[in-house]
Amino acid sequence: MPVFHPIDVDEAVELLARRGPRRILAGGTDEMVRINHGAAVGEGEEIVCLNNITELRSWAFESDRGVLVIGAAVPWTELASGAIATLCPSLAEAARTVGSPQIRNAGTLGGNVATASPAGDGLCAAVALDAVAVIRSAAGSRRVPVAELVTGPKQTGLGPEELITSFEIPLTEGYQGYAKVGVRNAMVISIAGACLVVDEQHGISRLALGSVGPTILRCPEAEPLITDVILNRSGNTARLDEIVDSVRSAARPIDDHRATADYRRHAVGVLARRLVTRAISAREENNT
Amino acid sequence: MSDVIAATRERAVLGTSPTRPDAPAKVSGQFDFASDLTADGAVWGATLRSPHPHARIRSLDISPALAIDGVRTVLTADDVPGTNSFGLISSDQPVFAVDIVRFVGEPVAAVAADDPETCRRALEAIIVDYEILPALIDPEAALDPATPAIHPLGNVVRHQRIICGDPDINGEVTVEGDYEIGMQDQAFLGLEAALAIPDADGTGIELQIATQWLHEDRQQIARCLGLPEESVRLTLAGVGGAFGGREDISLQVHACLLALRVGRPIRMHYSRSESFLGHVHRHPARIWMRHHADRNGHLVKVEARYVFDGGAYASTSSAVLINAVTHTQGPYRCENAVVDGYAVRTNHLPCGAMRGFGVVQACFAHESQMDRLAAACGLDVLEIRRRNAMESGDRLITGQTVTSVAPVRRCIDETEALPLPDKAVGHGDHPYSLPGGAGLTTDTTDVVRGIGYAVSIKNLMYSEGFDDYSTARCTIENGVVSIKFATAEVGQGFVTLAGQIARSVLGVDEVVLEPIDTGVGSAGSTSASRQTWMSGGAVKEACELARDSVIASVALARGVEPGQLELLGTEIVDPIDGWRIAMTDAIQGVSVNEEAVYRHRPTVALNELGQGACHTAFAFAAHRAVVDVDVELGLVKVVQIATAQDVGRALNPISVIGQIEGGIAQGLGLAVMEEIVQVDGVIRNASFTDYLLPTIADMPPVEIALIEEPDPEAPLGAKGVGEPPTISSTPAIVAAIRDAIAQRHPEATPLSRVPVRPSDVVDAFRGLRPTDHDR
Amino acid sequence: MTGSKDDREFELTVNGKRLTVSGAPVGASLLSVLRDNLGLTGTKGACEEGECGSCSVMLDGNLVCACLVMASTVTEASIATIEGLAPSGTLSRVQEAFVDHGAVQCGFCTPGLIMAVSDLIDRQPNADRETIREELAGNLCRCTGYGRIIAAVESLLNEGDL
CATH class of the missing domain: 3.30.390.50 (CO dehydrogenase flavoprotein, C-terminal domain)
Known part of the structure; x- marks a missing residue:
C-alpha cells in the first residue's frame, strides 16, 4: 500500500489519474473511521495524502471578485475563528459545531462535502452560501456549485480522478x-x-x-x-x-x-x- | 471505632482525602489496563457473533477459517470441555450457541490467530447457515403462556409479588401512571480485554482480566473449562470503569479456552461496537403504579406492576427485579402494598447489573408518582415527601424493619437549603450556557427554567440470603505492613481507602498493597455499593488482629499485660508505667499474618407474598435539578444539581464527592440522552457516535451536602456511596423538565419515560391550545 | 482492524525521538501503531471513531485523535504523547493537578484528558469555565462527572493569575 504525499495539486491529480484503487486522505475524520471499522485498505490500494499540499490548506479573500477562496483542506478550527469568522460567520458557526476540538483540528470542509452526509454541518453552510467547488483532475478543472455536486446521501458527482481543491464563497452583505x-x-x-x-x-x-x-x-x-x-x-x-x-x-x-x-x-x-x-x-x- | 477516630488528621487516615496510590501511574500513561497487557508469544482471540435475534443454526462450517494462514484454532460449542453454560444466578447462557441463537451478538464461535486482522478474516470465513426464527421482542408477549418459549427455562425468569397489610384498602386520593425506562449501557471507557496465559503443561491457566469479581469469574470459568478452581488463577488487570457491566462473564471463558487449545497466551479485546453486544445492560422496564393517600398526603397504599425485559439470558434479572419491587414505596412510610413484578426473557440484548440495580427504574416511577400525588393533594412536592419520610425503625412493605440510620428528612431539608444557581437563564454570551450548546440552537427567550426534586432509598450489599462476605489479610514482615485482598479496584478508590484503614488501625504510615488476585479469599463483587462496608470491614478486622498481635508482642517483651497497652495515633502507650513506643519501631522484627473474613448479618429470601428481611442496609439521597428547557425543541440544559446524601461517614471526602458527581452524570445520561435503541431485536446505535454519553459541556456543577450520621451497623460507620447518586438524579431532572413544560402550558402531558427525547417534550404539547407564550 | 501487512518500514518522530515502525498493518491508525508497534500504551483507545478523546495526542502542535490519523501519513510530523509530557518519574503540573484534585478514578480517559488540558492551558491560560467546557468537550469521562477535572483545570488557570 503505497502512501503518496504529493506536494502540490498537479502531482496529486496525476496520481489520481493512474489506474487502480485508491483513497484520498485529508483530515481522516471520516475515512479513518471507515478503515478502523473494517473497511480494510486493500493490497494494491494507494493512499493519496493531502496533508503536504499547502495550497489546499490556505485561504484568501479576493476582494476584486468579492469571493472568499477556502482551500479544501483548511481544518475546521481555522474556519471557526479569526478572519474567516468575520467574513463568513455562518460557515464559522457551522465549523464550531463540528465534532470536538480534536475533530476540528483535523477535519476539513473538502472532506465534509466529499463525504456528502445530509448531516454535514459545513456542507449545509456551503449550500446556503452558494459555495462553488473548484475541482481539479489531470484533464483540467471545473467549477460546480456544492448544491449540485452533492447528489444524495454519500453520493457526489466527483469522479475517481477528481479532487476538490477549494471552495469559492461569494461574500454577501446581510445576516x-x-x-x-x-x-x-x-x-x-x-x-x-x-x-x-x-x-x-x-x-x-x-x-x-x-x-x-x-x-x-x-x-x-x-x-x-x-x-x-x-x-x-x-x-x-x-x-x-x-x-x-x-x-x-x-x-x-x-x-x-x-x-x-x-x-x-x-x-x-x-x-x-x-x-x-x-x-x-x-x-x-x-x-x- | 474509637481508635480509628482518634487517629490524627494530618496523616493519610480515615476522614482525610489522600491522593490515590495509582494516580501518578494513571496520569503518566504508565498504568497497565487489561488492554495494555501482552506476553511473549501471544496471539489474538476474537468472537463470531450471531447477526440474528433468534435463529436456528442449521450448519456451521469452520473449515474455511482453519485454512487461513495464521489461524491457530477455531472453537465452537463442541470444544467446551466442561459445562457449556454460565450465569451469575442461573447457568442458562451458553459459552457458544448450540442449535439456537437468542440475541444479536450471541457468541457462536471463537478464533485464535496471529494478529487481529487475521482474526477478522477468519470470522468472516466461518460459514453459518441460519434459519431465522420469529423474535420475541415484546416483554408483555413474553408473559403470555401462549407465546412459545425461547429458552428451555421458559420466558418468565422470575415473578415476585408483594402483598402487605390490607390489599383492599383505598385512599381518599389516588394517582396512577405508566412509566417506561429505556435500556442504558454502562459504557465504561476501558473496553473488555484479557490476557490468558496457559500453564506450560496445559493443566491450568492464568487470566489477567478487568472484572468486578475475581472469584465468581474463576468459579464460572473453571466449570466451563472442566478444571478444578485452583487450576484457574485470576489477577486483576487495570479496570477502566465497570458500573455493573463487568459482573458477568464476557470474554473470560473464550480467552481461556483459546489459550489452552493453542498453548500460547491469548490477547482478547472487544471493540466499542462489540462491547455493546458483549456485556449486559440496564433493564428496560415498564412500570405501572397507583398511589393511595389520605387527603393530607399520607401514603395509604402503593400498587405497582413491573415488567423488566431481561433479554435472552437471565444474568442477574431475578435479583434486579426483587430490588425494584422491594423499593416500590421509595424512602416513604407505607403500610399497605400490592406489587406484582416480572422479569422476562426476550430476544433482546441480555440485561443485568448496572449501578442502581433495579432501584433506578423503581425510583423513576415512585418519584414521578409522588409529584403527581403532591399535585392531587395540593401540597408542595417537598412537603408531601417530608410528611411521608421514612425513619429508622420503620417497617418496609416486605415486613423488614429499617435498622440503618435513615436521615430522609435531613436529605430533603439539606438539599433544599443548598444554594440555587445565581445566574438567570442564558447568562453570559457563551452558547454552552443555553440548551443546544454549540449548535446555537436556542435564544434566551425560548427557554423556560424548571426545578424538580427526587428522593431515593437504596439497599446496600447482597440480598435474599446470599452468603455475602469479603476477605483481607494483613501481614507484617521485616517491618513492612502489607494488605492483601481480592477486591476489584474498578476506579472507585478502594486502593486508597484500604491504605487509610490500615494506617488508622495500625498507626503506621507506610502500607504496601499486594497484587489483587485469587491468592486470597473472595472479596465479593465490586457492586451493590458494598466494598467500603464489606472489604473495608475485612481490612479493618485483619488490621485489628495484626495490631493486637503487635501489641501482644510488645507487652510480652515488656512483661506487661497486653490490656494495659493502647495504640494512640502512631504510638503504643502504657499509661500506667508511662512509656510509649512508635508503632513503626514496634513492628520491627515482628512476624504477623492475620486474615479476616467479614460477613454482614444474614438476610432471607422473600416468600411468595414478598415478605422477608431480604436486605442488609439502606442508604438515602435527595436530588434537586435545575434545568433550562427549550420547550419548543425539547432540548434540555441541566443547569445545576444539588444533593444531600446519607453517607454514614465520609472516609475519604474527595472520593465520596467523586462518586457523587460521577453517579449523577450517569443519572443525567439516563434522564436526557442515553438509550440503546433496538429495532426488531437489532441494536441500531452500537457506537459512541450514536450512543451519547454526557460530555463536560452537558454536566452542570453539583452542590453537595454530605450527611454524616455514622451507621452503627457499618464496620467503619460508612455507607456505600456509589449508587444513590445515579438513582434519584434521573427523576429529579425529569421532574424539573416537567416543571418547565408545565410553566409553558399547565395542561401539557407529563413526561413518563426516560430518557426524555426532544420529541417527547414536543409531543407533550400536542393538541393543546396555544397559550400567550406561544408565538 | 486494517488491511494486510505492509512490509515497508516507516519512521515516526514521537516525543522527539525518531522511531522505526515495521510490520504495522496497511492503513493502521497512529493509535494502533503507537500501542502495538511502538509499545507506547499510554495513549488509550475506546471508540476508534474520534468520539471519546481517549487517544488524544499532539500532532505538529495540534490536538488530534490518534485513531483518526493514518500512521504512515505522518512520517514527517512531530508527535507528542502522554509518555513525553514529563521526564520519567516526574509529573507535569497538569498531571500533578489531576492527582491532587481527585480528577482520576479509573484513569482510562486520563491520558487523553491530560493531553487536552495541557494544550488548553498552553493556548488559553485565562480560559473561563465555559471555554474549558468547550475545549474539553471531546474527552469523555464516565467515572468522575467532570467536577474534579474542572477543579484541577481551574487550579492551573488560577495559578496563572497569581
Missing part, C-alpha cells in the same frame, strides 16, 4: 447564521440543521436545511418570503408561520435511531423561524 439541533450540548451529529444567508445587495436569501432529506435541501418557496420579511420588515406572526410551514413542507426527513421524521420536520421549522428572527434583530441592531 447569516447556522443553527443545529443535537441531543447533546457538544460533539453531536445534527438531527436537524439550518443555515440562512441574506444577500441584501441582491435582495435574496438562501435557506439550506440539513438532516431532513437525502441531501442538503434548499427552500425555494420559503426564501422569497424570508427575504420579504427581513428586508421589508413585514414580519409578523402570521408571516413567520407561513415561512415555517413552507420550510416544513420542503423537508423530506426519515425516521431513524437518532430522531423521528416528525420531530426533524418540526425542528427544522423552529430553526428557520429562529434564524429569521435573528436576522430581523441583527438588522434592527445595525440600523440603530
